[in-house]
Amino acid sequence: MPPPRTRGTALRHQLAELRGPDVPAKALDARALAALAANPGCGRRALLDGAGVDKTALASALGSPAVFGQSQFALTRGNAFEAKVKADGGAELLRLAHAALDASAEPPVSAAVPDLTAAGPEGRTARTALALREAYTARGTPGTWTLLDHPMLALDVAGSPAFLEPDAVVVHPDGTWTVVEIKSFPMLDGSADPAKVGAAARQAAVYVLALEQVAAHLPVPPRVRHSILLVCPRNFSNLPTASAVDVRKQRAVTARQLARLTRIEEIAAGLPEGTCFAPGLPAEQLTAAVESVPATYSPECLATCELAFHCRARSREAGAVTTLGRSIRAELGGLSRVEDVLAAARGEEGDPGDPAVAARRRAAELRAEALAGAVAGDPVNLPREVTPCP
Missing domain, CATH: 3.90.320 (Lambda Exonuclease; Chain A)
Known part of the structure; x- marks a missing residue:
């Protein structure tokens, strides 16, 4: 195993390659660190911040510019x-x-x-x-x-x-x-x-x-x-x-x-050869580089991360339930996609013994009963039991 000094030098060299040739590192301030700590599962932000990548310039190059900041x-x-x-x-x-x-x-x-x-x-x-x-x-x-x-x-x-x-x-x-x-x-x-x-x-x-x-x-x-x-x-x-x-x-x-953040060298080790986040690269190449790093999007990112709009678009395309918020994601257990939640509610997929699946099916039944009552002209005759719909 190489000594710590050698490992540190190699890591700094690798991070400089990720930023791109002659691209200066952007300092990581306390505001960015506080936002990073609020979402420790996001390897994308951890790597980009650790490498000193200018996420504002990167977001603009990707076509999803950030719209927040001090005047x-x-x-x-x-x-x-x-x-x-x-x-x-x-x-x-x-x-x-x-x-x-x-x-x-x-x-x-x-x-x-x-x-x-x-x-x-x-x-x-x-x-x-x-x-x-x-x-x-x-x-x-x-x-x-x-x-x-x-x-x-x-x-x-x-x-x-x-x-x-x-x-x-x-x-x-x-x-x-x-x-x-x-x-x-x-x-x-x-x-x-x-x-x-x-x-x-x-x-x-x-x-x-x-x-x-x-x-x-x-x-x-x-x-x-x-x-x-x-x-x-x-x-x-x-x-x-x-x-x-x-x-x-x-x-x-x-x-x-x-303390929960994955070490940057572990994230960087899993990247494809030649990955680079220099803003001057073609948008297709930058998109592939960004997508090679796993992200954990939540609506709170919109107020703290420059890449939030890009990550939100990708999360919506994938139908991830994290797009709806962490509290809803926590209630859905192993149901990670909106499509899976709807299929479980319809009884097409999922283990009936799973509390999350059972709750979705019960919610779908109550919704169907409520709609049937409304169609029959008796909207007041609704079930008393209320379960949040997915």
């Missing part, structure tokens, strides 16, 4: 708000962190903002780890806080490193670490849109996992706080306010789902 106006507004929060050496950000997370500690009287510049993501990751180690070593001085502005963290995902860049990380005087998420959606009367807060929590949970990997390499691992600091505009102003958000549940789910 340029939203990006500009978000960047301006983040700059305001971090102005004056992060004084306002540290004040918010003290008030929301660590009110019993000494208020920030001085702050260290280390320089995290370095060459490449590996260099920035090493520089971030060094800054965190130095801040942890200097803990214990009352009123001394450390702010890491856009640190670089690494997280192993299916055997391949993903480099992540949180908005900020705060090191408290007691040496504990906190992830900071700065968002441009408003916090009205102390609360924000639950859906947006949930998305921010899932994204921050990825950063927490990456920070825990850094902490594990220290002689005395510091505690990574599981309550992150969410900073948003207050009401309809541009003034920042903050709230502590507990991400323990999101962290546990993300860690479990990431």
Whole structure:
């Protein structure tokens, strides 16, 4: 068996070949990782994200472009708000962190903002780890806080490193670490849109996992706080306010789902020779390459994956019940195609002892009785027992 370094070099070379010659790798961010963890059974997304394939360009080349993403106006507004929060050496950000997370500690009287510049993501990751180690070593001085502005963290995902860049990380005087998420959606009367807060929590949970990997390499691992600091505009102003958000549940789910991901080299080993996802290739060749990697589509993919429209079309063509949603798929047991479900309901296929088959047949009987009653002019005389139709 080749040593790990040799295996890692071979894998990186193989992933570069999958992207195509001279095609730069697209960085895998925490938002994409959170979406990947929400659908760990999708080998297609795991491979394409791990290889750094630009799925937006790939979807356009396939004729199924993605239609979601932040507008340029939203990006500009978000960047301006983040700059305001971090102005004056992060004084306002540290004040918010003290008030929301660590009110019993000494208020920030001085702050260290280390320089995290370095060459490449590996260099920035090493520089971030060094800054965190130095801040942890200097803990214990009352009123001394450390702010890491856009640190670089690494997280192993299916055997391949993903480099992540949180908005900020705060090191408290007691040496504990906190992830900071700065968002441009408003916090009205102390609360924000639950859906947006949930998305921010899932994204921050990825950063927490990456920070825990850094902490594990220290002689005395510091505690990574599981309550992150969410900073948003207050009401309809541009003034920042903050709230502590507990991400323990999101962290546990993300860690479990990431652990379930099939290792990228295992997926890549099953691909046909010469498979390539370069957007400049003919559409027929790209379609064959994409279809050579198994996918697990669900309607939730439409909001998180650039290839969702392509996968949905293929799922509909195959008559897969996953097109209808995971909850319906879970109720149908071994019936994986719509055609199989209808055949089971008609009594043409399926084991009558299978609860899923028996439920479909009972639902078909009730539907037939209801329609017969309606045709007879007595629509009120319907069966009292109600079973969901497939």
